[in-house]
Amino acid sequence: MELKDRHIVVTGAASGIGRALALRFADEGARAVVVADLHLDAARGVADEFGGLAVRVDVSREDQIRALVGQATEANGAIDLFFSNAGIGGPGGGPDGSNEEWELTWRVNVMAHVWAARAVLPEMVKRGEGYLCSTASAAGLLTQVGALAYSATKHAAVAVAEWLSITYGDAGIKVSCLCPQGVRTPMLEEALADPVGAAPLVAEGLLEPEEVAQATVAGIRDERFLILPHPAVADYMAIKATQNERWLRGMRRLRGQVVDQRTEG
Numbered sequence: 001m002e003l004k005d006r007h008i009v010v011t012g013a014a015s016g017i018g019r020a021l022a023l024r025f026a027d028e029g030a031r032a033v034v035v036a037d038l039h040l041d042a043a044r045g046v047a048d049e050f051g052g053l054a055v056r057v058d059v060s061r062e063d064q065i066r067a068l069v070g071q072a073t074e075a076n077g078a079i080d081l082f083f084s085n086a087g088i089g090g091p092g093g094g095p096d097g098s099n100e101e102w103e104l105t106w107r108v109n110v111m112a113h114v115w116a117a118r119a120v121l122p123e124m125v126k127r128g129e130g131y132l133c134s135t136a137s138a139a140g141l142l143t144q145v146g147a148l149a150y151s152a153t154k155h156a157a158v159a160v161a162e163w164l165s166i167t168y169g170d171a172g173i174k175v176s177c178l179c180p181q182g183v184r185t186p187m188l189e190e191a192l193a194d195p196v197g198a199a200p201l202v203a204e205g206l207l208e209p210e211e212v213a214q215a216t217v218a219g220i221r222d223e224r225f226l227i228l229p230h231p232a233v234a235d236y237m238a239i240k241a242t243q244n245e246r247w248l249r250g251m252r253r254l255r256g257q258v259v260d261q262r263t264e265g
Helices: 016-027 040-047 062-076 099-127 148-171 186-191 195-202 209-222 232-242 244-264
Strands: 007-011 032-037 053-056 081-084 130-135 173-178
Touching (some): 007 016, 016 032, 016 040, 016 209, 032 040, 032 062, 040 053, 053 062, 081 099, 099 148, 148 173, 173 209
Parallel strands (some): 032 053
8 A cells, every 4th residue: 555645643742653654654745644652742843743633642542543543534534544652651561550551551451452443444445445553662573571451452452453454354444463572662662661561672672663654654654454563573473483481491591590690680
C-alpha cells in the first residue's frame, strides 16, 4: 500500500514511535493524518507540524475510540489506515501487580486494538479495502522477562492482529503488526529502570523512533504482516520455535546474569 493521498489515524501519536509515524506518514504524502493521544496539547504540537488534526483519546475506553473514528471520518472522509499504536508498560514484575494495573494494561495494550477494529472494519469491508496496523512489541513474539503483564498483553496483541489478518484478508483488509525491540522512547526510559527487563531490550542496540517509522513505511508498502525493525528478532523467533528448551535456558541465563550483577553491586 502506498501512503500518498491516504487518510491515516495514529493513536499514541504525541511522542515516541507514534509521533515519528505521524510525521513520516505526512512526509509520504498522506492527504490527512490524525494525531490522536491522551495528551491533547502535545498532540496539537505534532499535528501543527504538518497541518493535521489533533484529537484527544483515551484508548482504554471504547466509546472514545468510536468518537475518534467518527471525528476523523467527519473531518477527512473514510479512513484508509488505522494505526493502533498507543500502549503502556504496565506493572513490573510478575503476578503480584494489582488487579487494577492488570486491567488497565489489558484494556490499553489489547482491547484498544479490538475496539479499533470493531469501529473501522464494517466500513472498510463494505469498501473492500482498508489497512489495520497495530504496535505490539518483540515482547509479544518473545518475552519481556521483567514484566509479566507487558509480555502477556503484547502476546495477545499479536494474536489479535493475526486473527484479523486470517479472517479479513480475503475481504481486502490488510493487517500489519509492528514488533520493535529497544527504541528510544519515554516508555523505554521507564523500562530501563529495571535491569532485568532492560537486558534484552538493549541487547540488539537501541533504535530511534524515526528508524522504526522508516521500517514501518517499508513494511506497509510491502504489506508485510510482521514488521521487525530489529532483524535479530526473527532469528530469536526461529530458535524459540525450533529449539524451545534452548531458548528458555538462554533467557534464564540472561536473567540470572543480570540478577547476579545487581546483587553484587
